[in-house]
Structures are given as C-alpha cells and as structure tokens.
Amino acid sequence: MEQQIIEVKALNMQFMDVNIHSLTPIIFNKFSRKSLELMLKTQTLTKAEIKLLKAKPRVWNEESKVEDATDKLHMTEDNVIGFPIIGIAASISCDAPNMGLFKKDVNSAMKFYNQDLSMDGEIIAVFEYNNKDIHLRVDRVRLSNGSTSATARYMLMKWSTTLKIGFDANILSAESVINLINNAGTHIGIGSWRPYVERGSGKPGIFGQYAVVNKPI
Numbered sequence: 211m212e213q214q215i216i217e218v219k220a221l222n223m224q225f226m227d228v229n230i231h232s233l234t235p236i237i238f239n240k241f242s243r244k245s246l247e248l249m250l251k252t253q254t255l256t257k258a259e260i261k262l263l264k265a266k267p268r269v270w271n272e273e274s275k276v277e278d279a280t281d282k283l284h285m286t287e288d289n290v291i292g293f294p295i296i297g298i299a300a301s302i303s304c305d306a307p308n309m310g311l312f313k314k315d316v317n318s319a320m321k322f323y324n325q326d327l328s329m330d331g332e333i334i335a336v337f338e339y340n341n342k343d344i345h346l347r348v349d350r351v352r353l354s355n356g357s358t359s360a361t362a363r364y365m366l367m368k369w370s371t372t373l374k375i376g377f378d379a380n381i382l383s384a385e386s387v388i389n390l391i392n393n394a395g396t397h398i399g400i401g402s403w404r405p406y407v408e409r410g411s412g413k414p415g416i417f418g419q420y421a422v423v424n425k426p427i
Contacts, residue, residue: 219380221378221380222378222379222380223376223377223378223379224376224377224378224379224384225374225375225376225377226375226384226387227372227373227374227375228372228373228375228387228388228391228422229370229371229372229373229422229423229424230370230371230372230373230391230395230420230421230422230423231368231369231370231420231421231423232366232367232368232369232370232419232420233395233396233419233420233421234399234416234417234418234419235365235366235367235368235417235418236293236365236366236369236400236401236417236418237347237363237364237365237401237402237403237417237418238279238282238283238284238291238363238364238365238366238401238402239282239361239363239401239402240281240282240283240284242278242281242282243281244278244281270360274362275346275348275362276346276362278361278362279346279362279363279364280364282363282364283364284334285334286334286336290336290337291337291339291344291366291369292334292335292336292337292371293334293335293337293371293400293401294333294334294335295329295333295334295335295373296333297400298329298335298373298400299329301394301395301398301399301400301404302390302391302394302398304394304398304406329373329374329375329376335371335372335373336371337366337369337370337371338369338370338371339366339368339369339370340368343366343367343368343369344364344365344366344367345364345365345366345367346362346363346364346365347362347363347364347365348360348361348362349361349363352413363402365417370423373391375387375391388422391421391422392421392422395419395420395421395422396419396421399417399418399419399420400418400420401417401418402415402417402418403415403416403417403418404417404418404419405418405419
C-alpha cells in the first residue's frame, strides 16, 4: 500500500497596524454600574420588594442625565474614551461569513477570531477625538418587558483608533484583512443602533460605522 505524505504548512502569522475612522457617529451603551448594582440587588429581594424598588420615582434632571450617560462610556485608565477590543473583533468576525470565510455560527466565528485573526494591545481601543464632537442625547428605548423608558447616552460624532491586527497569512492576505474590516465597518458597526444586531438585542440603525484609512484622523 502506497504511503501518503501529508504536508503541513508552518504557521505564518503576520502583524500590521490598521487605522480606522468613523463613517457615522457612535452611541455608547455600556452595561452600566447602576444596572449591575440593581441586578445584583434584586437577586436578594422578594418579588414584592423588587416591585416596590422599580416603582420608586426616578430622579431625571440634567445632572442625573450626565451621570447616567457617563456610566455608559468605555473609559481607559487615563480617562480617555475608547471601545473594547473584543467588541471591535466581534464586529469584524460577525461579517466574515458574508465574505465566505466560514459558515455562520458562533463556534466558527470564535475559531476565526482566536486562530486566524487576532487583535493585540489594550483591553480598550483608545479613541482619538475632539471634545467638541461629544454630545449628550436622550433616547426612548424599549425594555425587555415591552415597556419603554428614556435613557441618556453620549454620542461621539468623529473618532479614530489604531488596531494591532495579527492574521494567518496562509489563510488571509493583508488585502483580505483590510477588505474584511471595511465590510464589517459598513455592514455591522459598533456601539448602539449599529447596522446589524442579533435578534432581541436591540434595534438596528446607521450608527457606529467605520472604515480603514492610511493614518489616524
């Protein structure tokens, strides 16, 4: 019986810095500290106590709006606005099936991100921006129980950041990575009211879109 020779290519990881900038404003909607505290608190209360807690009148003035919106920002240790690396990576991986890189399921997406494409650097991608481009907005949102409520969030009109991308050159070319990021920036986006959201995770919009540029803006 003739023996078969299996050739395995050596791992060919390449790295590059990719500068992206905003196409549309981003709305920040981090799971806030207050929401986490309320969730933990309700775990120790009875149904009647939870009902009373939720029925408590809400303080809603300019000061509370600023506090509410600030609590939803992603901030670095140096008090600079940014966005979680994992969130940007999820945006890019989410659009990869549309380019035929793998079938559309969670396991394939995680394999693609963990093995074929990676991002290095801080937990938070630091944004470059002008303070005059930060705006406070109050929106009506629908809650999980079907009711509506008002929420305050910050919107950043223009931003840019540099991503440190690693990719397996046996599977992806540098040009393919750039194309993948550009497609994800248009079709998926980041933040609240972005073009694509999973069913039951909010409503889609036109915010949080981005594209690759040669240098930060």
